[in-house]
Amino acid sequence: MSRRIAPALPERSTDPRRSISLTVNGETVTREISTRLLLSDFLRHELRLTGTHVGCEHGVCGCCTVMIDGVAGRSCLTLAVQADGASIRTIEGLAADDGTLHPVQQAFRECHALQCGFCTPGFVMAITSHFEESKSVDLSEEGIREMLSGNLCRCTGYQNIVAAVRRAAELMGRS
Amino acid sequence: MKPPLFEYIRAETIEQAVGARATHEYSAVLAGGQSLLPTLNFRLARPEAVIDIGRIAALQGTAVQGQEIIVRAMARQRAVERDDAIFAANPLIRETLGHVAHAIVRNRGTIVGSISHADAAAELPALLLATGGAVIARGPKGERRIEADAFFQFHMTTTLKPDEIAIEVRIPTLPARTGWAFMEFTRRHGDYALAGVCALLTLGADGRISAARLAGCGIASRPVRLGAAEGALIGQAPGVTSFAAAGRAAREAVTAADDRQASKAFRRHLLDQLVVRALNLAAERATGAPS
Numbered sequence: 372m373s374r375r376i377a378p379a380l381p382e383r384s385t386d387p388r389r390s391i392s393l394t395v396n397g398e399t400v401t402r403e404i405s406t407r408l409l410l411s412d413f414l415r416h417e418l419r420l421t422g423t424h425v426g427c428e429h430g431v432c433g434c435c436t437v438m439i440d441g442v443a444g445r446s447c448l449t450l451a452v453q454a455d456g457a458s459i460r461t462i463e464g465l466a467a468d469d470g471t472l473h474p475v476q477q478a479f480r481e482c483h484a485l486q487c488g489f490c491t492p493g494f495v496m497a498i499t500s501h502f503e504e505s506k507s508v509d510l511s512e513e514g515i516r517e518m519l520s521g522n523l524c525r526c527t528g529y530q531n532i533v534a535a536v537r538r539a540a541e542l543m544g545r546s
Numbered sequence: 547m548k549p550p551l552f553e554y555i556r557a558e559t560i561e562q563a564v565g566a567r568a569t570h571e572y573s574a575v576l577a578g579g580q581s582l583l584p585t586l587n588f589r590l591a592r593p594e595a596v597i598d599i600g601r602i603a604a605l606q607g608t609a610v611q612g613q614e615i616i617v618r619a620m621a622r623q624r625a626v627e628r629d630d631a632i633f634a635a636n637p638l639i640r641e642t643l644g645h646v647a648h649a650i651v652r653n654r655g656t657i658v659g660s661i662s663h664a665d666a667a668a669e670l671p672a673l674l675l676a677t678g679g680a681v682i683a684r685g686p687k688g689e690r691r692i693e694a695d696a697f698f699q700f701h702m703t704t705t706l707k708p709d710e711i712a713i714e715v716r717i718p719t720l721p722a723r724t725g726w727a728f729m730e731f732t733r734r735h736g737d738y739a740l741a742g743v744c745a746l747l748t749l750g751a752d753g754r755i756s757a758a759r760l761a762g763c764g765i766a767s768r769p770v771r772l773g774a775a776e777g778a779l780i781g782q783a784p785g786v787t788s789f790a791a792a793g794r795a796a797r798e799a800v801t802a803a804d805d806r807q808a809s810k811a812f813r814r815h816l817l818d819q820l821v822v823r824a825l826n827l828a829a830e831r832a833t834g835a836p837s
């Protein structure tokens with residue numbers, strides 16, 4: 372995992388800066404950053420963790436969803452400085468080090484729950500956090516649609532994503 | 547689509563935050579950021595300073611105290627929604643929160659933040675109006691209580707002064723023999739409402755309506771009390787006739803002009819029907835409510 376986080380580059384911006392320390396996928400990172408940098412851009416540009424995607428940048432599409440202290444949140448609606456001291460999980464932190472997919476990822480693959488894949492990291496993080504933070508997950512059609520309502524997919528008809536949530540529940544023994 | 551330049555101030559205490567408000571002519575308060583960050587990203591707002599109150603210990607959490615629920619500035623919407631003590635004290639809060647954006651936005655968004663942002667179509671300002679709550683503001687001269695009826699002035703404009711911070715909202719607990727309901731009509735789940743209604747209906751010992759409080763969102767330049775509808779209900783027996791009259795009376799409250807989402811006539815129809823449905827549900831719940 373440590374190989375994937377990029378080293379700090381020399382900075383040319385004259386923005387006010389602040390040093391932040393946080394844990395990203397289990398690894399502690401300290402960087403001096405512009406105070407107006409979004410968490411999504413911090414992950415993508417500073418750490419080169421480009422699995423977190425940026426779609427709308429105003430909280431509607433859900434592509435940038437990551438886990439902040441164990442709870443899903445929009446990284447485009449969070450300043451990186453707000454995440455100082457936090458523990459962040461991104462899509463890069465889900466699969467095991469040996470490449471074994473997380474059950475939600477495995478379910479997406481089995482159910483063909485993606486086409487272009489742009490929205491997929493956000494969906495996978497949102498679904499994973501729902502399973503992790505809720506004791507019981509409502510696996511009715513309506514319950515799953517409600518779970519997915521904060522994420523937009525423009526390729527599929529959501530059918531396979533709904534199927535993937537059910538399959539993920541099976542794989543995790545939650546169904 | 548990136549925030550403009552601003553001075554970032556991380557306040558450790560309420561006093562520091564209020565001090566920073568006083569020394570900057572145009573500052574914005576950052577709590578959950580779910581309203582502020584989009585306005586920064588779109589550059590609709592260009593504050594000279596952003597005051598982050600997220601780490602202030604005194605602003606965390608909620609409390610039920612006597613007849614009031616205290617929601618502090620950093621209490622996240624999702625946490626309040628899941629709080630069983632708050633549900634027991636006033637179930638309308640959970641019902642309304644369920645319509646605010648999506649769970650992932652509610653994970654970070656705050657109730658006080660949404661109310662201070664005061665979007666005319668947002669659900670929580672209507673909740674504060676319908677319940678007769680208040681905002682507690684802290685400024686350089688101390689604290690003051692602003693009743694909901696005196697708080698919302700215009701779309702995204704409140705009577706909060708530029709050097710004040712909303713540190714709490716107070717929401718009354720549910721009165722006895724009172725039913726509640728929140729209903730809205732949206733194009734897509736999680737969108738702002740084309741029209742929404744928050745209703746509280748109290749039945750007297752004689753079975754007639756002894757009190758009614760209704761507020762609407764998405765229908766005017768600010769959230770509004772539906773006073774005419776309330777007037778049509780008091781003293782009446784709950785049922786088809788009185789509820790239909792209240793729905794008709796509510797129509798006039800729609801002042802929003804036609805937009806690409808809905809015409810004024812359609813919004814009036816929506817509000818009318820939402821009032822009727824919300825009252826039906828509230829009346830049903832009032833019958834089963836503890837007296």
